[in-house]
Amino acid sequence: MVRKILKYVLILAVAVFAACTGKTAADPLSQKVDSLLALMTFEEKIGQMNQLEGWMNADKEAQIRAGQVGSLLNVADPKEVNRLQRIAMEESRLGIPLLFCRDVIHGFKTILPIPIGQAATWNPQLVEQGARMTAEETVQTGIRLTFSPMVDIARDARWGRLAEGYGEDTYLTEVMGAATVRGYQFSCANNPINNSDQIVNGLAACAKHFAGYGASESGRDYNTTWIPEILLRDVYLPPFKACAEAGAMTMMCSFNALNGLPSSANQHLNIDILRNEWNYDGVLISDWGSGSDLIPHGLCADKQEAAIRCYQAQMEIDMEGHLYEKYAQQLLDKGAIDRKRIDDMVRNILRLKFRLGLFNQPYATTETPEYYSQKALDTALKTAQESAVLLKNNGILPLVNNDNKVNILICGPLADAKKEQLGTWIFDGEPEHSVTPLMAFKQDSRFSVAYEPGLTYSRDTSGEGIERAVKAAKNVDAILYFCGEEAILSGEARCRADINLPGAQCRMMEELAKTGKPAVMIVMAGRPLTIGNEVEKAAAVLYAYHGGTMAGPALLSVIAGDVVPSGHLPMTMPQMVGQVPMYYNRLNTGRPATTPMLINDIPIGCPQFSIGQSSYHLEVGDQPLFHFGYGLSYTTFEYGEVDIVESVGKNHDSGTERQEFSVKCSITNTGKYDAMEVPQLYVHQMSGELARPVKELKGFRKIMIKSGESVTVEFKLTPDDLAYWHEKWKGKTAEYYRTTDPADYEVWVAPDSRCLTRSKKITIH
Structure with a gap:
């Protein structure tokens, strides 16, 4: 008790001292931080x-008592969270709370679609709602930081982490990442939490x-990346800046070597x-052991050198690398690191x-959290509904068109796979709560x-049950395949060189098609x-x-x-894996693809130049399977x-x-169903200082349009929306x-990146 009283007296005394030496109530957060910092030893x-x-x-509990641990990973039991937090708060010298962290990527207990599926909704409001639901479930346990969102641009379908x-x-x-940040942190678009004591x-x-x-x-995890500075700034960095502007409180270093x-x-x-x-004031965290990875990268000879390099790059929290913990005092003693810079970090x-x-x-x-609320389940349901992409339909869908009961065969390895439908990174998801397609x-x-x-x-690959499925198909109106x-085939370190359907699934689709019964193929996967071949055989693809x-x-x-x-x-x-990386906003090249041969x-023995010289693959041309x-x-x-x-505004x-x-563009629902549509705004710069992409997405809306109704959508464009990074050399x-x-600039409003038929031109002076 004496220690606890002394602790609070010291903190109060330093706070008063700080106020008397220039700190004012105008910056109360900095005052609190500096007051506490002044009490801390270098080891603390x-x-x-750490x-x-x-x-x-x-040993770890002793470290917590000694103030040698700042945050903990993967403690998800609220009773254990509270036990460890009491050690930090009541038994350490200064009572600085631990920060509990977890990879809560797309739901804590109630699991949402994987993030690539959430992106398929094109509905940032729904994505934000899902992130908020996730946070509400998670914070009950005492976990207060999630290592999400992942806003890496992915152009290669082989890479497992694109999921x-x-x-x-x-x-x-940018839009989805910022929405996720706002959802997690309970903030909103016009009140982001950044540079604030809120x-x-x-x-x-x-x-x-x-x-x-x-x-x-090669889409191989942890592998090298080579990205020119202009491309880095135009394509890969903006989502991080958008998250920072939305108030993301932390960022994580990547595993890869960027340009070495x-x-x-x-x-x-x-x-x-x-x-x-960017004036970012949040915390920069390593990925798991990524500081120590500087040694196998070939950058550092030993962990002490790795600690110096991480310190020099202002990596503030070392996740399970033990670099600062083991070497900081030695480095301070020999003048390799500076106390003031450590204070800033x-x-x-x-x-x-x-x-x-x-x-x-x-x-x-609470030590008895409540999960799976009706609100949470409704959010998960709506997100999953809007994430499903209809790729083909010869009229078989929807299946229910009248009062007659529909006889269906449900088949395939993912029809009743409770765990697999949850996807990658579901540490706390419980398969017993999954409702599978078969159950539904x-x-x-x-x-x-x-x-x-x-x-x-x-x-x-055995295919032993395919014959039974084919036999059952003969007595139904439709097949749902x-x-x-499986979930384990996507996510971290789950990169594939072959992105066909694995196992005997292609053969099964072929056999089902031979029955003559319409087969609806439902693909549940973590990547394109x-x-x-299977799309050709299916009556519909979802x-x-x-x-x-x-x-x-x-x-x-x-x-x-x-x-x-x-x-x-x-x-x-893509049509074939040999086309990747494949992405819509490519450059045109000097010899864009023509009709391919x-x-x-x-012909056998044809001359070298008789088939033309343009940019495509001989097996598939230049077009994807779906855009x-x-x-x-x-x-x-x-x-x-x-x-x-056009009008005149102000910067x-x-x-x-x-x-x-x-x-503006008017869109009419000419069919019989009320439905949501996603008009997309694309722009193409027709000439410039550098070659520019054939098209770039600059805006989108998700709107409900009733049958027979026309709706006009409006997008705003400014010169800043069309800006890109340039390079100038001085010596x-x-x-x-x-x-x-x-x-x-050409401007289109279209339902996707291919249907760009009606463009208008604008001129930037």
């Missing part, structure tokens, strides 16, 4: 930079992986850009804890259900798969990703017609002419005049600046 400061795995032993992000497009990822009652977000991780060579320099030691990324250009960590309100309420709010259809009186899985899991990937807890009821509602599909692809789907059309932004509906939409009105920062454009030094070229 380093302790705040993040450990939460599996406990006596955790929002796809290939920078703008879509208390965050939600879950601190962590934008990752900074930066360029998604461009790994790993992020944990990358001063250009972490200091020049993140701190100095620890100041950010303490600010984070104050902003989370941990000094006032460090504990789990069996509970619906409109269907008579036969079930023969055919394959027991997605990689099953649930295929795809090369399913062209791409459903891994849909989470409520995947079954969601797919039932879409297939039956209770909900009209409204998902659109957030990634291009494919490999089997080339970015693509998605069908049960209704039809007609897009009118684009109308553009917000300088007050100078600028051009502004109002882009041996490159300077980078963002500006808009005076040029003509």
